[in-house]
Amino acid sequence: MAKVPVQFTLNGSEKAEFIDSGTTLLHALRDKIGDTSPKGGCHQGTCGACSVIIDGELRLSCLTLVETCNGAVISTTSGLSEAGVLHPLQRAFLDTFATQCGFCTPGMIMAAKVLLDHTPNPSRDEVIEALSGNICRCTGYEPIIQAVLTAARSNSQNAA
Amino acid sequence: MALALQTFATVKDANAALKTQGTRYLGGGTLVVRAANEGDVSVSGLIRLTEPSLSTIAVAGDKVRIGASVTMAAIAGHPELGTLAKAARAVGGPAIRNMATVGGNLFAPAPYGDFAVALLALDATVSTDGGETSIETFLANRDGSRAVVTSVSFTLPKADSFRFLKVSRVKPKGVSVLSIAGALELSSDGTVTSARIALGCMADRPMRASAAEKALIGRTLTADGIAPALAAAGDGTSPITDPIASTWYRAEVLPVHLGRLLLA
Ligand SMILES: Cc1cc2nc3c(=O)[nH]c(=O)nc-3n(C[C@H](O)[C@H](O)[C@H](O)COP(=O)(O)OP(=O)(O)OC[C@H]3O[C@@H](n4cnc5c(N)ncnc54)[C@H](O)[C@@H]3O)c2cc1C
Numbered sequence A: 001m002a003k004v005p006v007q008f009t010l011n012g013s014e015k016a017e018f019i020d021s022g023t024t025l026l027h028a029l030r031d032k033i034g035d036t037s038p039k040g041g042c043h044q045g046t047c048g049a050c051s052v053i054i055d056g057e058l059r060l061s062c063l064t065l066v067e068t069c070n071g072a073v074i075s076t077t078s079g080l081s082e083a084g085v086l087h088p089l090q091r092a093f094l095d096t097f098a099t100q101c102g103f104c105t106p107g108m109i110m111a112a113k114v115l116l117d118h119t120p121n122p123s124r125d126e127v128i129e130a131l132s133g134n135i136c137r138c139t140g141y142e143p144i145i146q147a148v149l150t151a152a153r154s155n156s157q158n159a160a
Numbered sequence B: 001m002a003l004a005l006q007t008f009a010t011v012k013d014a015n016a017a018l019k020t021q022g023t024r025y026l027g028g029g030t031l032v033v034r035a036a037n038e039g040d041v042s043v044s045g046l047i048r049l050t051e052p053s054l055s056t057i058a059v060a061g062d063k064v065r066i067g068a069s070v071t072m073a074a075i076a077g078h079p080e081l082g083t084l085a086k087a088a089r090a091v092g093g094p095a096i097r098n099m100a101t102v103g104g105n106l107f108a109p110a111p112y113g114d115f116a117v118a119l120l121a122l123d124a125t126v127s128t129d130g131g132e133t134s135i136e137t138f139l140a141n142r143d144g145s146r147a148v149v150t151s152v153s154f155t156l157p158k159a160d161s162f163r164f165l166k167v168s169r170v171k172p173k174g175v176s177v178l179s180i181a182g183a184l185e186l187s188s189d190g191t192v193t194s195a196r197i198a199l200g201c202m203a204d205r206p207m208r209a210s211a212a213e214k215a216l217i218g219r220t221l222t223a224d225g226i227a228p229a230l231a232a233a234g235d236g237t238s239p240i241t242d243p244i245a246s247t248w249y250r251a252e253v254l255p256v257h258l259g260r261l262l263l264a
C-alpha cells in the first residue's frame, strides 16, 4: 500500500508523517504518533470514545481518514493540561467522580470542551445534547453532566 | 483494512475514477469508513473531491441549492434554512452532524436517511454532472448510481407549511423508529390543497405516503379530517425490522405519529 505524506498540527506541535493511504486518524494518532488519549471503543461511530477536535469541530477520529486532515489543527485530551496543571474539565471530572474505568473520558472531555468553547455557561440540556454522541458504561452519566457544569462554573469564576 | 484514497479537483475526473470496481465516493465517511472498519471488503478504494461548489449553500429568494458535501451541522446552523434545522439536527449526535453530508444521506439505508426524508417531502432535485433527476427517481435508482451527486435543490417551504418528526427511543440522539416529513398547503378556509408526505424506515429507503396524501386533499387538519389519511398511512409500506423496532411495531405506530405531525 502506497504511503502518503500527511502534515497537521496536533496539540500545538507540527506533525509530518508518511502514512498508509486509507488509515484512520484514530489509528494514526495512537499507533503512529503515540497519542493514545483518543480511544477505539467501537470503530463504528457509535461510542464517541475516539472524539477529537479538528479545526474547532468535534469529529470521530475512527471514521476520519488521516489524509483528509492535511493542514488541519487537531486537539486531543492529551494536550489539555499545561505544565502539569490539569485543565478545568479534567479537574472537574476527577473531583465529581465522573470517571471510573476512564475509557470514555477523553471523548467526553473533547465533546465538553467544544461545548464550553462556544457556550461558556451551558444549560443542563445543552450539556446533555453536547454529550449525546458519547457513551459511558460506568458512571450513569449524571456525574459527567455535573462535571461539565462544574467546569463551566469554575471557568466563569476564573474569568471574573 | 487499508483503502486507497484518491483526491480529485474536478467532478469529471472523480466520475471517471468511480468506474473502477470497488471504488466508492467518500462523503463524510460516517457510513463508508464505518463499513470498511467493519470489514466490508467490497470497498477497496475511495474517491474524494476538492471542488468548492460541493461545499456551498446558495439561497436566492426561496430557491435553495445545497452542495453534496455540506454537513448536517452546516444546514442546522444556517440562518436561512431554519425550516430544515430540525431535520438536520435529527441526524446522529454532534460529531456525526459535523461529518455527515447531504450527499451521503441520500444513499443511507434505513434506519438512516432522515434528512433525505425531508428532501423527499420537499420534492428536491438531485444533480450530477449528467443532469438533474427528481429525488424520487434518484432514490429508486440509487443502487446503480455511479456518478458523484453534486447538489440538491428545492424551493424553500414557508415555515408553517413544512413539518418534520423523528421518533427514537433514546433522547436526545437515537436511531429512528421512523421519521416523517410533510409539505402541506392549506386554503384560507383551512382545507388541504396539496400534500407531500415522506416516510423514513417504512421501506429500505425514504418513500412517499401517496395514499395518505390523496386522502388529505380537501380535508381539514382535525381529528375527523385526517382520519382517512391515517387509515391509508401504511399503504404500500414494508417497514424494516432492526434492533430498534420490528416491522410490526413500525406499522402499528406510523398512524399515531402521522396523526401527531398533522395535528401539531
Ligand atoms: C453513530 C451514527 C449515528 C447515525 N445516526 C443517523 C441518524 O440519526 N440519521 C441519519 O439519517 N443517519 C444517521 N447516520 C448515518 C450517516 O451518518 C448519515 O446518513 C450521513 O448523512 C451519511 O453521510 P456521509 O457523508 O457520512 O456518507 P459516506 O459514509 O461518506 O457515504 C455513504 C454512501 O454514499 C455515497 N456517497 C456519499 N456522498 C456521495 C456523493 N456526493 N455522490 C455519490 N455518492 C455519494 C458513498 O459512496 C457511500 O456509498 C448515523 C451514522 C452513525 C455512524
Ligand code: FES
Binding pocket: A039, A040, A041, A042, A043, A044, A045, A046, A047, A048, A049, A050, A051, A060, A061, A062, A063
Ligand atoms: S471508536 Fe469512534 S465512535 Fe467508537
Ligand code: FES
Binding pocket: A098, A099, A100, A101, A102, A103, A104, A105, A135, A136, A137, A138, A139
Ligand atoms: S468511565 Fe467507564 S465508560 Fe465511562
